[in-house]
Amino acid sequence: MGKSKKKTPACTWCCCKSQKRGKQISHRKFRRKEATYIITGKYELLPIRQWEIVEQWDLGGDGKHYCGHYPDEEWYIKLMRK
Template sequence: MSRSRKRMPGSTWCCCKSQKKGKQASSRKFRRKAHVLLHQGNDHLLPFKSFEVMRSWDLGGDGKAFFGFHPDEEWYAKLMRK
């Protein structure tokens, strides 16, 4: 695995490596809200997408960005490591 590299030079903004924890919390909140609304009989209020329950800014990072191909740069080699 020492030679494994990413295929696309992209990463998240801010300090986190992934948004896994935020996505898990969002899904949990979405399922809970749907469960409660179904038992209350409010079928017309059910959310369709997870962003109706939790904002994307509440996740771990601010999304992904593409940094372009710069194979001669030092930061590019560090970015492409897994």
């Protein structure tokens, strides 16, 4: 994997590198809420999407954005590494 590179120059908009931890927490909350509604028999209250439980903006970052194509820049070379 020493020579593998990303195809699209995209990075997170905010300070964190990934939203993995926030997604783990939101999926856990979703599954827990779903299980409690099934056990109690409140099928009409079952959530359809995870965003009904957790707000998207509470995750680690604010999504990704396109950085442009600058092959000679040092930050671009570092960004494109996997």
